[in-house]
Amino acid sequence: MKITNICCIGAGYVGGPTMAVIAHKCPDIKVTIVDLNAERIAAWNDENTDNLPVYEPGLDEIVLSARGRNLFFSTDVEKAIDEAQMIFISVNTPTKTYGLGKGKAADLKYIELCARQIAAVAKDDKIVVEKSTLPVRTAEAVRSILDSTGNGVKFQILSNPEFLAEGTAVEDLLQPDRVLIGGDTDAEGQAAINALVDVYANWIPKDRILTTNVWSSELSKLTANAFLAQRVSSINAMSELCEKTGADVNEVARAIGMDSRIGSKFLKSSVGFGGSCFQKDILNLVYIAKSYGLDEVADYWEQVIIMNDHQKRRFAANIVKTLYNTVSGKKITFLGWAFKKDTNDTRESAAIYVADDLLHEQANIAVFDPKVEETTIFRDLDYLATRKPEENKAGVTVFQDPYEACRDTHAIAILTEWDEFKGYDWQKIYDNMKKPAFVFDGRNVLNGKELKEIGFIFTGVGKAY
Ligand code: NAD
Ligand code: UDX
Numbered sequence: 333m334k335i336t337n338i339c340c341i342g343a344g345y346v347g348g349p350t351m352a353v354i355a356h357k358c359p360d361i362k363v364t365i366v367d368l369n370a371e372r373i374a375a376w377n378d379e380n381t382d383n384l385p386v387y388e389p390g391l392d393e394i395v396l397s398a399r400g401r402n403l404f405f406s407t408d409v410e411k412a413i414d415e416a417q418m419i420f421i422s423v424n425t426p427t428k429t430y431g432l433g434k435g436k437a438a439d440l441k442y443i444e445l446c447a448r449q450i451a452a453v454a455k456d457d458k459i460v461v462e463k464s465t466l467p468v469r470t471a472e473a474v475r476s477i478l479d480s481t482g483n484g485v486k487f488q489i490l491s492n493p494e495f496l497a498e499g500t501a502v503e504d505l506l507q508p509d510r511v512l513i514g515g516d517t518d519a520e521g522q523a524a525i526n527a528l529v530d531v532y533a534n535w536i537p538k539d540r541i542l543t544t545n546v547w548s549s550e551l552s553k554l555t556a557n558a559f560l561a562q563r564v565s566s567i568n569a570m571s572e573l574c575e576k577t578g579a580d581v582n583e584v585a586r587a588i589g590m591d592s593r594i595g596s597k598f599l600k601s602s603v604g605f606g607g608s609c610f611q612k613d614i615l616n617l618v619y620i621a622k623s624y625g626l627d628e629v630a631d632y633w634e635q636v637i638i639m640n641d642h643q644k645r646r647f648a649a650n651i652v653k654t655l656y657n658t659v660s661g662k663k664i665t666f667l668g669w670a671f672k673k674d675t676n677d678t679r680e681s682a683a684i685y686v687a688d689d690l691l692h693e694q695a696n697i698a699v700f701d702p703k704v705e706e707t708t709i710f711r712d713l714d715y716l717a718t719r720k721p722e723e724n725k726a727g728v729t730v731f732q733d734p735y736e737a738c739r740d741t742h743a744i745a746i747l748t749e750w751d752e753f754k755g756y757d758w759q760k761i762y763d764n765m766k767k768p769a770f771v772f773d774g775r776n777v778l779n780g781k782e783l784k785e786i787g788f789i790f791t792g793v794g795k796a797y
Pocket of ligand 2: 557
């Protein structure tokens with residue numbers, strides 16, 4: 333079957349960029365991205381691409397190249413489902429905050445809603461593609477809902493997890509290491525797989541398009557994120573040992589990374605990993621393992637999260653300890669709030685947790701981030717429900733200018749590795765700060781030697797300065 337009409341449910345960080353790239357690369361396919369969130373859809377349709385709801389380098393050009401031609405953003409979910417031959421489900425799958433599996437299992441209510449809506453609307457055969465990250469064996473539940481209508485419509489269910497990382501989404505989508513497609517092993521399943529392979533083959537070499545059974549595909553996504561996060565927790569565990577022993581974690585990372593069996597990527601020690609995926613997906617993996625009675629497997633992966641929580645907490649504790657055991661009433665400046673550079677996404681950002689700890693110690697926090705909006709910062713803190721929103725408002729001030737954020741501050745903490753931080757006039761920042769002037773570089777991006785020469789008391793991660 334040749335696909336000419338695609339619908340994607342969910343216009344978020346994954347749905348938006350992935351479908352924009354498909355539309356950009358496949359001018360013969362009409363791609364409609366739908367979402368219940370009318371504000372989000374309006375932002376995707378905004379003439380001014382600075383207002384797109386997702387910031388990703390290069391995304392504006394991709395959207396502009398296809399929007400109105402074969403790429404459409406709409407709130408009319410039913411119409412788009414009805415017209416499409418292939419429907420991607422790209423809705424959010426957060427950790428459950430209630431009931432059975434609370435705090436670990438993935439909340440699949442949005443997935444179920446999509447399946448029910450597809451079942452209700454579809455009048456002809458459809459291929460349904462799981463793009464969201466899902467627990468292994470979710471396709472079984474999706475199938476049961478889709479097949480429950482008994483109206484004779486046949487559905488094929490594929491798993492096509494997304495491996496893009498935020499901040500490099502466009503690059504990752506244009507030149508992915510691989511595309512993974514899982515489907516049924518019978519002839520109809522293979523035909524559905526081939527239809528999706530043909531879409532990607534418009535720009536991706538066939539040897540990078542991997543096909544498997546549905547369960548391998550679903551589980552591979554959770555496994556990939558668990559392995560990546562595990563590398564960060566592993567190097568962060570070593571960072572603490574480095575600080576005690578005089579070793580330098582950057583040197584250790586370089587030394588081990590040159591071993592081709594280990595590889596050099598994902599060995600940057602930091603204040604701790606964030607983002608919407610790693611924690612959620614590992615907790616989900618832990619829950620799945622436990623539900624099969626595999627306690628050792630569950631405990632093994634949970635340790636990656638425990639280590640990450642420890643890394644965030646000890647960063648905050650080190651600030652308090654270094655500032656003479658009290659930050660009460662002191663201004664502490666955060667440079668960066670996003671969970672990594674080149675994104676406006678803050679979900680699970682380490683900054684949120686470090687801020688929470690320091691607010692608990694009665695610090696006054698000043699925040700500057702080049703892409704994150706003030707409302708997002710307060711939403712993140714309020715979501716923790718540690719204290720009243722008025723108290724968060726009283727304890728945190730958001731600045732539009734980094735130099736103002738650093739004026740009269742006792743200490744600066746780098747929470748995100750934005751490139752522009754390296755090019756700041758650090759002498760000017762020093763001159764306008766309280767003395768002694770402290771810098772805590774949670775991303776090891778600044779030149780500690782130069783900052784110390786200026787007069788800063790400098791601390792990074794994983795190195796005794
Ligand atoms: P997101 O929250 O940015 O976007 C999801 C969108 O789906 C929201 O705009 C929401 O309004 C919409 N939605 C929810 N239910 C809907 C419904 N019934 N009908 C229409 N729209 C609905 O989430 P995201 O970051 O794009 O993640 C989506 C999925 O992709 C998740 O499963 C996530 O784990 C996975 N994933 C995310 C990333 C990433 O980097 N963010 C990478 C790979 C995979
Ligand atoms: C991740 C996966 O990389 C991606 O394949 C998947 O599709 C979604 O989840 P993302 O969360 O967008 O992507 O960003 P990623 O680059 O993986 O970074 C995650 C977190 O780990 C960030 O907070 C980042 O700063 C941190 N990190 C990453 C480190 O601290 N050190 C590293 O060496 C790498």
